[in-house]
Amino acid sequence: MTSTYAVHSEGLEKRFGAVHALRGLDLAVPEGSICGLLGPNGAGKTTAVRILTTLSTPTAGTARVAGHDVTGDPRAVRRSIGLTGQYASVDGDLTGRENLRLFGRLQGLRGAAARHRADELLERFALTDAADRPSRTYSGGMRRRLDLAACLLTEPPVLFLDEPTTGLDPQSRESIWEGVRQLTRGGSTVLLTTQYLEEADRLADEIVVIDHGTVTATGTPDTLKAAIGSYVEVVVRSTEALPDAGRVLGALTGGEPVLDRAAATAGAATTDPALTLPRVVRELDAAGVALLDATVRRPTLDEVFLRLTRRTTTDKETAA
């Protein structure tokens, strides 16, 4: 029954003077899984990662990584983790190959092993051609790949990636994602932060949405989408019928209907799983509304993200 968490934090708080960056952050990431920490700018993602990787100390609360307390035994934590920071954390004056060899040696690989492992990873991240140029001449995507490669030298049990794909083209993004997946197949745990729900959706087993330094939603990508509910939209034959259509949809969903005269559409959001397309059509037909089209669709990822983070913003504003 004692499930083991690779990352486990309780009530993490961090203050920078007047700024309250984390307000009681609770995380529990099971071993071998990928956790996507999702949040808008300033949510506290980087602050959380810095505490979990022993770069910063919490003002209050506790955190354990790979079973070790981050403040009590930071050295043991460092032996179990890899970090790719939000900003490049390789040495720009060294070549890609030299960077990987150096970080390999610093993680205990002997000379020949470090050289061999460096070559292997350069190959895997398509950096062999650029391997002997100073890494400051790399493009953003190449530097990001080198950054990630530097974390994978010893396949750490727990890997932290702070916005690993921000600013990357789809191809580079895909190669980073593949690197991450490969790592978890070997049993490692990954905590990655992102501002893109799509990324979390594609990669993560569980998504933790944070805003203003606390968790605002947790779940699998599917449960988060389900919690937001779905969106009903109908196209009417004549715009005269729009008010009627709006009234019916409002009654069905209990939500505020949205009418669009130009497109002749009426729509409303719902969280009621029992609301099906046939029922929508039957009710509108009974009310004498002639339809051209009707859909019940799941929200787009962007809508989910906006809903999950905007709600807390408005809460804060009304509370203030």
Add this chain to the structure above:
Amino acid sequence: MSDLTATLGSSPRDAIAMLGRYLTRMRHAPGMLVITLVAPLAMLVLFGYLFGSAIGIPGGGNYREYLVPGLFVSVAANGILTGMISTAQDQQRGVMDRFRTLPMSRFAVPFGQTASEVLVAAAGLLPLALAGLAVGWRVRGTAGAALGAFALLLLFRWAAAWIGQYLGMLAKSEETAGQLASLTFMLPMVSNTYVPTEGMPGWLRFLADWNPISSVVAACRELFGNAAPVAAADAAWPLHHPVTAALLWSLLLLAVFIPLCVHRYTHTDR
């Protein structure tokens, strides 16, 4: 227990890997190294030939012979500048963060960095010594004393590198470090490097006499046997016992700045 031995065992290896990093960087971006090598030669020409004719040496010795040991010491003191800039660069770019998350000894980064500074200084002293010989500087003491002088210079460079590293960690950004750099450039000016302190106004002379750089310069002049005029009767204690004072200063600076650096390296919390 085995944890502790593992830590101690890996420290030298980590420090050597870090030393390798600084030397490789220097190979790729040799700007700083070139400045370290060329700047003292420029000062030798500037002071030795341009200003030197206007500077009188007590006892009436050859000014260039008086100057060269001073320039040796400014090479050593330069460690403050280069240590500060390279540390501030690391700090500003994310690479220091990665070092901090690696399971290596917290001494490895600062020791690797300062050890590379000592090697740079050794490389910088050689061309200056050759140029010095060409313009009339001579080793007039014993070979042993001369070796002692070079060892003292490297020790002082090591201490200077620790000071620089600490300032670099405080400065955090390259810009701030660059601004501080112009101040560190002044340090040899307020000493006996270029001119005897006897002619300075009282308060300035006090600063100059107690400047660690003055002790090391006077010690080098004594060890090389270069026109070492007996310190003026009213000179401060360090100038009467320059070798002892230079050693004490170096050890004191190390004793202060090594713990400061290691503490700061471990506890920086952005």
